[in-house]
Amino acid sequence: MAKTVPVLTIDGPSGSGKGTISRLVANRLGWHYLDSGALYRAVGLAAAWSQVDLSDAEHVAACAERTEIHFETGEGGAEPRVIVNGKDATHQLRMETAGAAASAIAALPAVREALLDKQRAFRQPPGLVADGRDMGTVIFPDARHKVFLTASAEERAERRYKQLKDKGVSVTLDGLLREILARDARDAERAVAPLRPAEDAVRIDTTGLPIDEVVARVLALLPER
Numbered sequence: 001m002a003k004t005v006p007v008l009t010i011d012g013p014s015g016s017g018k019g020t021i022s023r024l025v026a027n028r029l030g031w032h033y034l035d036s037g038a039l040y041r042a043v044g045l046a047a048a049w050s051q052v053d054l055s056d057a058e059h060v061a062a063c064a065e066r067t068e069i070h071f072e073t074g075e076g077g078a079e080p081r082v083i084v085n086g087k088d089a090t091h092q093l094r095m096e097t098a099g100a101a102a103s104a105i106a107a108l109p110a111v112r113e114a115l116l117d118k119q120r121a122f123r124q125p126p127g128l129v130a131d132g133r134d135m136g137t138v139i140f141p142d143a144r145h146k147v148f149l150t151a152s153a154e155e156r157a158e159r160r161y162k163q164l165k166d167k168g169v170s171v172t173l174d175g176l177l178r179e180i181l182a183r184d185a186r187d188a189e190r191a192v193a194p195l196r197p198a199e200d201a202v203r204i205d206t207t208g209l210p211i212d213e214v215v216a217r218v219l220a221l222l223p224e225r
Ligand SMILES: Nc1ncnc2c1ncn2[C@@H]1O[C@H](COP(=O)(O)OP(=O)(O)OP(=O)(O)O)[C@@H](O)[C@H]1O
Pocket: 012, 013, 014, 015, 016, 017, 018, 019, 020, 021, 037, 099, 159, 160, 162, 163, 206, 209, 210, 211, 214
């Protein structure tokens, strides 16, 4: 049954707008939403809570198997709250340190394997919008629609700067740009499921494009909606 459920995959580097666009598009379509990055972030966090060394593949994978992650859907495309092992980790998960930890554990094949079925289980009627790095290449290669979002690293750092400042987090633009470039390199250069567009993905460069324009371009790819 699951394979008959339509999927739209939205992959891309950090700050390209995957989460924002995916939530708005899912809301417009009335489809489910998978934030796969939040799963990796949650496992990194749960491993840190248990004082597991993030390079210890066996123990981090065991952590990925047993970590309970629940999303409490936000209204109208708002960010969902993420509950990790019973604790509200929404704020902590959005920090750049959580992104870096997620990126490190995401390079471990055993961790990716442990999260495979959890991600595919989100494919439920009437449809799924899935955002991440390997949604179109590995997790849902048969997806009906695939998008790869990009934006210049400078614009992505500025977006993240504004986002974190609005949340009251103290950061510098230079520091964020360095972190984004380091994360891009790690995600794109890893041996397993690296960040790359699926061959059949439509690429959208969002540099200078307002959010509603990106949403409109993505929705235009689904003529049957
Ligand atoms: N086209 C856009 N123009 C301006 N700002 C945008 C655009 N798309 C997203 N943003 C803003 O950029 C910030 C980062 O967006 P978002 O979290 O969706 O990116 P992401 O690709 O999911 O990042 P990550 O992979 O790190 O989770 C948010 O504050 C969002 O509102």
